[in-house]
């Protein structure tokens with residue numbers, strides 16, 4: 001981002017911040033103030049429709065830099081106290097997935113109206129199902145941090161698929177150099193999004209774990225491969241971890257065109273996809 005863009009962004013943030021009270025925007029709170037939380041904070045504050053009023057972390061030190069940058073934000077060690085005292089309309093859950101179900105349950109019980117929970121949604125299907133049930137019965141909107149649904153390249157690919165611009169979809173190929181339960185959701189969710197969230201009929205996968213790799217406290221495989229068969233017979237072939245030949249890429253193979261969206265070849269860092277090629 002250029003200096004000019006940074007200055008404009010800062011000015012916009014400042015204006016939105018100062019006018020939030022007058023505009024009556026939604027009150028947001030962030031639970032878990034680690035690596036990903038600043039993105040949620042700026043996302044809310046720059047959206048023009050929400051402003052962050054409070055953050056929570058079991059570690060006071062984790063909240064320090066957020067509060068230093070935004071002195072009006074209140075900090076709470078206990079997220080229950082935050083919700084009870086601040087009554088946020090929406091909360092972002094930015095903790096590890098082992099805590100997602102419990103926090104969703106409490107937030108829904110305490111009257112929060114919307115929850116943006118980071119990926120992976122949970123580590124077990126029974127937790128995923130309970131999160132959905134709890135939110136459905138409390139009338140709470142639940143969204144998961146699958147941000148590539150908003151990326152212009154994937155929006156473009158999804159729109160081409162929806163309009164039949166690729167012809168008949170033959171298959172989808174996708175790769176990501178990470179585990180299924182860590183960044184795997186980005187790959188799998190983005191494929192589903194590009195294909196218009198069509199229903200899935202069957203999933204087959206194999207995992208290889210030869211070492212003792214862990215991610216945020218849970219064991220992960222070294223490599224995985226799988227096939228997702230959608231109701232209409234389209235198959236997505238995915239490779240993850242050591243089986244993945246690239247950092248992250250998705251190719252949608254249609255009989256008229258094959259958009260291929262990829263990250264820079266030598267990247268090992270999270271960034272934006274930089275190429276959308278048509279074969």
Ligand SMILES: NC(=O)c1ccc[n+]([C@@H]2O[C@H](COP(=O)([O-])OP(=O)(O)OC[C@H]3O[C@@H](n4cnc5c(N)ncnc54)[C@H](O)[C@@H]3O)[C@@H](O)[C@H]2O)c1
Nearest residue numbers: 032033034035036056057058062094095097118119120145
């Ligand atoms: N969407 C993305 O691209 C993306 C990128 C990075 C991380 N993530 C996801 O975000 C989540 C957090 O990852 P991270 O890298 O920020 O982790 P992190 O370890 O940096 O931060 C997690 C924070 O949660 C706090 N915490 C733990 N229990 C808590 C509780 N009960 N109440 C309040 N705070 C609590 C921890 O003290 C820690 O500060 C993970 O699920 C991860 O997969 C998503």
